[in-house]
Amino acid sequence: xxxxxxxxxxxxxxxxxxxxxxxxxxxxxxxxxxxxxxxxxxxxxxxxxxxxxxxxxxxxxxxxxxxxxxxxxxxxxxxxxxxxxxxxxxxxxxxxxxxxxxxxxxxxxxxxxxxxxxxxxxxxxxxxxxxxxxxxxxxxxxxxxxxxxxxxxxxxxxxxxxxxxxxxxxxxxxxxxxxxxxxxxxxxxxxxxxxxxxxxxxxxxxxxxxxxxxxxxxxxxxxxxxxxxxxxxxxxxxxxxxxxxxxxxxxxxxxxxxxxxxxxxxxxxxxxxxxxxxxxxxxxxxxxxxxxxxxxxxxxxxxxxxxxxxxxxxxxxxxxxxxxxxxxxxxxxxxxxxxxxxxxxxxxxxxxxxxxxxxxxxxxxxxxxxxxxxxxxxxxxxxxxxxxxxxxxxxxx
Numbered sequence: 001x002x003x004x005x006x007x008x009x010x011x012x013x014x015x016x017x018x019x020x021x022x023x024x025x026x027x028x029x030x031x032x033x034x035x036x037x038x039x040x041x042x043x044x045x046x047x048x049x050x051x052x053x054x055x056x057x058x059x060x061x062x063x064x065x066x067x068x069x070x071x072x073x074x075x076x077x078x079x080x081x082x083x084x085x086x087x088x089x090x091x092x093x094x095x096x097x098x099x100x101x102x103x104x105x106x107x108x109x110x111x112x113x114x115x116x117x118x119x120x121x122x123x124x125x126x127x128x129x130x131x132x133x134x135x136x137x138x139x140x141x142x143x144x145x146x147x148x149x150x151x152x153x154x155x156x157x158x159x160x161x162x163x164x165x166x167x168x169x170x171x172x173x174x175x176x177x178x179x180x181x182x183x184x185x186x187x188x189x190x191x192x193x194x195x196x197x198x199x200x201x202x203x204x205x206x207x208x209x210x211x212x213x214x215x216x217x218x219x220x221x222x223x224x225x226x227x228x229x230x231x232x233x234x235x236x237x238x239x240x241x242x243x244x245x246x247x248x249x250x251x252x253x254x255x256x257x258x259x260x261x262x263x264x265x266x267x268x269x270x271x272x273x274x275x276x277x278x279x280x281x282x283x284x285x286x287x288x289x290x291x292x293x294x295x296x297x298x299x300x301x302x303x304x305x306x307x308x309x310x311x312x313x314x315x316x317x318x319x320x321x322x323x324x325x326x327x328x329x330x331x332x333x334x335x336x337x338x339x340x341x342x343x344x345x346x347x348x349x350x351x352x353x354x355x356x357x358x359x360x361x362x363x364x365x366x367x368x369x370x371x372x373x374x375x376x377x378x379x380x381x382x383x384x385x386x387x388x389x390x391x392x393x394x395x396x397x
Contacts, residue, residue: 010336017044020356020363022342030336033367034344038181038213038319038354041240042283046358049243052279053272062270071274078281079251082290083222085231088251089258092269096212096238097125099248100175102263103234104129107173107206110256115167117174117205119154121183124175124210133175135183154180155192160199168203173234178224181213181354184346185314185321193228200233206256207232212248216240217284217357219317220294227316240357245276289357293317296359303368309375320353321346327378331371334378339370 012030016023020043022030032040042049056071063069072092080086093099104116118124118133125131132144135151150167152159164171174196180186200207209215209232214224216237221227223235233256238248248268252258267273284290297317304313304322311323324331332351335341344352355363 012336019043019046020359028340030340030342031363031367031370032342033353033355034342035240035354035356036244037344038218038239039242039244040356041216041218042243042280042287042289043356043358044244046243046279046283048283048286049276049279052275052282053245056272056275059271061272062267064266065264065269069269069271069274071271071278072269075274075278075281078278078285079249082217082281082285083235083251084226085235085251087254088235089254089256091250091252091263092273093238093248093250093265094246094268094273095125095248096236097127097130098265098268099212099236099238099250100124100130100133100208100210101127103208103236103250104133104173104175106234106250106252106256106263107208109259109262110206111172111204113170113172113205114148115170115172116149117160117163117171118149118151119176120151121154121180121186122151122175122177122210123180123182124177125212154183154186155189157192157195160192160195164199164203164205168199168205171203171205173206173208174200175208175210177210177212177214178227179214179219179316179319181319181352182346184350185319185352187224187314187316188228190228193225194230197228197230197232206234208234208236211235212238213354214319216280217290217293217317218319218354220290220297221317222290224316224319241280242273242276243280245273247273247277249277284357287358292359293357296361296364299361300353300364300367303364304371307368307372307375309379315353318353318355318357318359321350323349324351325349327380328375331374331378334374335370338377339374341367341370 013025014022015025020032022032076090120135122135124133132146133149209225211223233253235251241247294317309328313322332343
């Protein structure tokens with residue numbers, strides 16, 4: 001049997017990982033500045049995370065949501081503490097796509113409506129409704145196509161206001177990433193998020209804050225949306241929530257009432273997943289990783305700004321992107337294959353940096369040393385014209 005070939009992969013086999021480093025099967029060490037799509041939040045195989053999962057395995061690994069699972073309430077309590085949203089409710093799932101799928105479904109249940117507002121260059125997942133709200137026709141199968149999703153230009157306040165003026169009575173939800181990840185590290189303007197909040201209030205729609213990639217402390221705040229100073233109705237989470245263990249969730253405002261059977265999942269909220277997610281939050285709190293993300297992010301942005309050839313350096317905390325063009329278009333390949341540094345990309349020419357929230361200044365310096373060397377290697381040497389004629393001689397003293 002062969003594997004279904006849908007992933008463009010690097011010919012590297014990772015056999016071991018620790019902190020911000022991974023090693024291939026030949027023993028070569030790589031600096032991980034991408035964390036497997038922003039998944040590694042507290043560092044690879046963090047000892048506290050490993051110990052908590054091992055201890056849980058020795059007790060019980062799984063039972064369904066037909067019984068009381070105390071770890072779920074423990075996780076909800078810790079999430080309330082770190083997120084600053086104690087009045088919200090928690091529903092646990094397995095992934096970011098499933099989180100967004102359930103958030104959209106919940107908004108439709110709550111409002112009795114069908115229309116969803118999404119934005120250009122958005123990415124919300126690959127399941128049926130989540131992918132229908134994703135602005136990438138290449139991954140939307142015919143069965144996913146629906147007239148219920150309206151795409152508007154990102155950060156266009158006039159277009160959003162006009163849409164609500166015309167269709168506000170039909171809109172169930174607005175879904176938006178606080179900072180677009182796959183879209184190229186593009187932040188939603190605070191005023192745009194504030195307008196979403198006010199329009200949703202006025203028209204009875206649900207504001208869904210997709211925080212799958214930009215949440216869980218990555219920007220220095222628990223949710224990137226928090227920068228706007230308004231609450232969403234639903235926050236979706238995954239990626240860094242489990243530090244590599246599959247887990248996702250949605251935080252739900254108190255005015256959205258649950259009903260038995262309206263949502264459900266077999267594996268969501270299982271004992272191991274909750275334990276992994278709890279361990280992540282415990283490490284984040286003990287090591288002040290949100291503050292570290294903000295501080296290291298500022299330092300990394302300062303260092304990047306001094307490198308010639310990098311354009312439009314942007315982001316917040318440890319969610320950073322920049323554009324590369326011309327001779328630097330292969331920068332990621334050179335960083336990986338020559339200097340053993342993992343980075344991410346967004347089409348067509350964006351390099352994405354999403355390292356562990358525990359990354360240190362020496363590790364950033366290590367990355368910058370490799371980056372400068374890679375840029376130098378890819379940049380053509382300047383041609384010096386000394387205006388020497390065919391019969392002239394250049395004298396060197």
